[in-house]
Amino acid sequence: MTLIEPVNTVARLSAGFWRTGALLLLPGAERKQRTVAEILGHPAPGSLLDSVMELVMAAGSAFASFGTPFPRYMPESLLHSVDLPVQVLLAGNTIHDPAKGIDRMRRVAPSWGHRLWPEATHMLPCEAGSDVVACVRGFAREHAPG
Secondary structure, eight states: OOEEETSSHHHOOOOOHHHHHHGGGGGGGHHHHHHHHHTOOOTTTTHHHHHHHHHHHHHHHHHHHHHHOOOOOHHHHHHHHOOOEEEEESSSSSSHHHHHHHHHHHOOTTOOOEEEEETTOTTTEEEEHHHHHHHHHHHHHOOOOO
């Protein structure tokens, strides 16, 4: 199993995310766009991340309107109970503290592997797509049955 920038799984969302994320609840499309841009690392106009930003804004509205529950922080007992190979792909400039996540994995789930992209944001698959795909494929090949 590969987890890519998992929310509230190996590390809690940062206080900065909650401060910034709270702005998404206030009215005003311009404020929401600035907030999402902050979370995504201020993507360049016309870039892939800029397009993703529009998708994130639309999805955020749908997420709230359907009453979708927010992902809860995973207890250590749950992480420890996972009985299959796991790798976690993390960004360094993201909505949680990746160093705390790596420390937690080493302590609670020491068999889990990880890779860190120090400069990437929560949009890691968009920013380092070919690297992420290579990691997923390599991990799947390494752990394929037979």
